[in-house]
Amino acid sequence: MSGPASRGTVYRCPVCGAELFVVNGGAGDFDPHCCNTDMLPLRRKARFYVCPICKAEVASFQRVNGKFEPFCCGVPMEPAA
Template sequence: MSAESPRGSVRSRGRIYRCPVCGAELAVLVAGAGRLSPRCCNVDMVPTDRRLAFYVCMVCGAEVALLRRAGGRLSLRCCNEDMVPQAA
């Protein structure tokens, strides 16, 4: 099975899909080996150019995903340590 399909990567952690009809969005948090084919309003959802940014705690392994960056200074901390960016 190819890692790429016409609709995006099969293993697409962090990918955001949008419904072209109603605007609903979903995000892939844990990618599996199968081919994700999300549908909404009886049509295929479309992958967007946006992706979630993931951060991990190097002490306990907790993971968070940044949904939207605002103008403020973001400081993600866990176990009294800075969380580090992780590849999606």
């Protein structure tokens, strides 16, 4: 399952369940492997948040039931593209 890496895309290993997500996309042929097999892209995407004050950036890529609200510098972080 190769192709250009798209920012936020989550890949999962069907054997061991390891997950990764793309932090910065690129134009090259991205082909992640684990356990000697292709990792598969998931429909779920990572969500990025940025601090409006210090520009710290975080990403959430697990499914959570609660309301995820990262704070930095005493303010809520803003959704980033």
